[in-house]
Amino acid sequence: MSGYRVVVTDHGFPDLQAEASALREVGAELSVYQCRNVLEVADAVREADAVLTQWAPMTAEAIAAMTHCKVIVRYGIGVDNVDLEAAGKRGIPVVNVPDYALEEVADHAMALLLSLARKLPQVTAKVRAGKWQTNPCRPMRSLRGQTLGLAGFGNIAHHVASRAQAFGMRVAAYDPFVPDEAFEAAGVLRVDFDRLLAASDAISVHLPLTAETHHLFRSETFARMKPDALLINTSRGGVVHSGDLAEALAAGRLGGAGLDVLEQEPVAADSPLITMPNVLLTSHCAWYTEDALERLKRFAALEVVRALQGQPLKHVVNRKWLP
Incomplete structure (x- = not known):
């Protein structure tokens, strides 16, 4: 037995059986915490051989406390809570799990689009109010022949496109980092x-949250869209300025919005x-099904196994800062 110590800084899962099972094969054991601040994280990860994290703040201060960590794995796609540069400069690869819920998020984006296009919330409200109409909430347009724009053309956006x-x-689609052949x-x-x-006619957002994409969709952006266009966001909340979006919708400068992510979560009352x-x-x-949940946990644990065995990692996100 190797005695590897794998720290889970925090999680919101019913159990960690998938992780424990995968890590047991390489003689690693889980140390599980529910860290909520940097000091708690730093104390938890000090002697870790590997770290699994969900929301806890993996700041430069917390990372500096690590003595021999081989990998930080973020449960999920976004890595907003991890200081990628600080980890890279310490020689610690940061890995995400981008492939666990591709179908689920694409389905959810399309469900939001279809619901808005068919005005299902408004129609349902009318029926509940006793108004039975065969052509409610006019006008409606057929989706056939309309243009769906994709902001970002990664894996999930490909599934939405199909x-x-x-x-x-x-x-x-707009994505300067994807080759022409993929389009x-x-x-x-x-x-x-x-x-x-x-x-x-509708835009579905599939962008990471970076300095360049923060509030990419704001007042001036909405002013350049069609006045009846729909906006769908299943990526990161900070890409869309919530206040500007509300103003544009109230003023009739957009047709509607379907949001699974917001700048402030939970949404303010x-x-x-x-x-x-x-x-x-x-x-x-949008990510959630029981199948996706199990994939997320298993895929994250398998990246830890690769790191502990010295095997190549699949999804390193801070490669440019690594030695």
Whole structure:
């Protein structure tokens, strides 16, 4: 037995059986915490051989406390809570799990789009109020022939594209980091950001949260979109300025929004988005199915196993800072 110590800084799962099972094969044991601040994280990870983290603040201070950590694995796609540069400069790879819920998030994005396009919240409200109409909430337009714009063209966006095409939609995408061949293979039109805004009847956001993408969708962006366009966001809340979005919707400069992620989570009780009839809010749950949950836990644990065995890691996100 090697006696590896794998620290879970925090988690929101029913159990950690998948992780424990995978790590047992290499003689590693879990030390489980529910850290909520930097001091708690630093104390927990000091002697860790590997770290699994969900929301806890993995700041430079916490990372500096590590004495011999081989990898930090973030449960999920986003790595906002981890100081990637600080880890890289200490020679610690940071790994995410980008492939555990591709189908689920794509399904959720399309569900939001379909619900808004068919005005299901408004129709349901009318029925509950005793108003039975066969052509309620006019006007409605067919999705067929409309253009879905994708802001970002990674794995999830590819799945959204194929779903939208099945509904007869044209699909265009903006992503400067994806080669032309990927657009061509998917039958998706490559456009610049200005064209994406101007031509799209609906835009689905699939971007990481970076300094460049923070509040990318704000007042001036909404002003360049079609006045009846729909906005879907299942990526990161900070990409969309919530206040500007509410103002644009209230002023009739957008047709509606479907949001699974927000800048502030949980959503503030006094947020105007809550009461708007053309807004759908879900609770950062696009990723969730029981199958996806098990994949997330297992895939994260397998990255730890690779690190402890000296094998190549699949999804290193701070490679540019590593020695």
